[in-house]
């Protein structure tokens with residue numbers, strides 16, 4: 001994908017996800033791989049309002065998170081996590097949201113290190129899942145402002161959980177990815193739907 005097309009896609013998705021309450025304020029970030037050899041990634045700049053995200057607020061970075069195209073703006077603080085996921089999973093796109101349900105559930109289930117989502121038809125929207133009987137493990141990492149350490153924890157988490165489609169960071173949000181931007185976008189929609197379903201169900205019956 002060429003940089004200008006990536007900027008168009010990421011800005012449109014950012015504005016759309018803002019309206020759905022998943023990346024309010026300047027929260028969340030989105031990235032897409034432009035090339036593999038050498039690695040070039042388009043990613044949202046730091047501290048930009050996703051409700052008014054524009055194409056010139058997307059940067060092109062290399063594998064060391066250095067800006068190679070995009071002027072004076074800085075990459076998002078969580079760029080190292082995007083790079084860790086893109087490299088560990090061979091993903092083509094990573095999306096990070098700060099939804100209410102990922103924030104609440106990552107706190108509620110933190111003691112177990114994660115939780116399973118199972119039995120929902122919408123699970124079939126996750127790549128490779130063909131039945132509602134699938135059991136999806138959603139691990140939780142403790143939040144940190146030390147992005148180098150968090151990126152290392154992310155790499156270990158992905159190594160230990162080869163089947164997962166996403167993970168949560170406690171009281172913070174969700175990361176998911178896909179082979180391309182369409183798959184990553186779909187995974188956000190599916191996982192956010194499932195998180196809200198699980199959360200609302202637990203409010204009806206806390207032991208559930």
Ligand SMILES: [Zn+2]
Pocket residue numbers: 027028078096098172173
């Ligand atoms: Zn975040």
